[in-house]
Amino acid sequence: MIGSLRGTLLERWPSGEILVEVAGVGYRLTVSAATALDVGELGTEVFVYVHHHRREDVETLYGFCRGEERLAFEALLGAHGVGPSLALAILSVHPPAALQRVLASDDLAALCLVPGVGKKTAARLLVELKSRLEIPGLDTAATAATDTGAPAATAASPHADVRDALANLGYGNEEVAGVLRELPDDGDDSAELLRLALQKLAVA
Structure with a gap:
């Protein structure tokens, strides 16, 4: 079972795959959108965490730059009806923190x-x-909701506010998902995040 690889990045394909050579052997990995961008430049040494997926007579390697992304991927695979393709699609729109x-x-x-x-x-x-998935602060959020008498589901995040605002402005799902991936995970000011999102959409 392969858990990680360190070697030279030889190829990167638009299909979401990379080729990493380790000791003369090339390993072809399917990667998330974040890893495809962050893994490194062609010809440089790279390190990737690996999920070795086996299904009947097919074996596929999935690569991730960060350990938490692999953990989230594996947690997604444990959910009913979620296969590797859908798990990667989810992480491409919503990285682990998001x-x-x-x-x-x-x-x-x-x-x-x-x-x-x-x-x-x-x-x-x-x-x-x-x-x-471990959800930091989930118990606190639930307790606060109980104390105020309001359901936890009503607490909107700044990113959710930005998503709704962009949708109301007429931006499509793909445009919204793409720009949300580029916003800082720790942003807590909806107005500032919306301003940043609109700037990025204007440049795109």
Whole structure:
């Protein structure tokens, strides 16, 4: 079972695959959108965490620059009806930190931004993934909601505010998902995040 690779990045394909040569052997890995961008330049030494996926007579290697992304990928695979392709699609729209925020705030609409995820699938994933992914502050959020008498699901994140604002302005799902991936994970000012998002969309 391959858990990680360190070697030379030889190829990077638009299909979302890379080729890493280790001791004369080339390993072809399917990677997330974040890893495809961050893994490094062709010809340089790279390190990737690997999920070695086996299914019947097919073996596929999935590569990630960060250990938490691999953990999130494997947690997604444990959810009913989620295969490697959908797990990568989810992480391409919502990296681990963003995915945790989505789950903590029960943000159904955010999950529906992922291609292939409808409302029924998103609702099921919200329930299943909370038990599989560690959600910092989830207990605190639930307690605060109980104290105020308001359900936790009503607490909107700044990123959710930006998503809704962009949708109201007429931007499509793909445009919204793309720009949300570029916003800082620790941003807590909705107005500032929206200004930044609009700047990025204007340049695109």
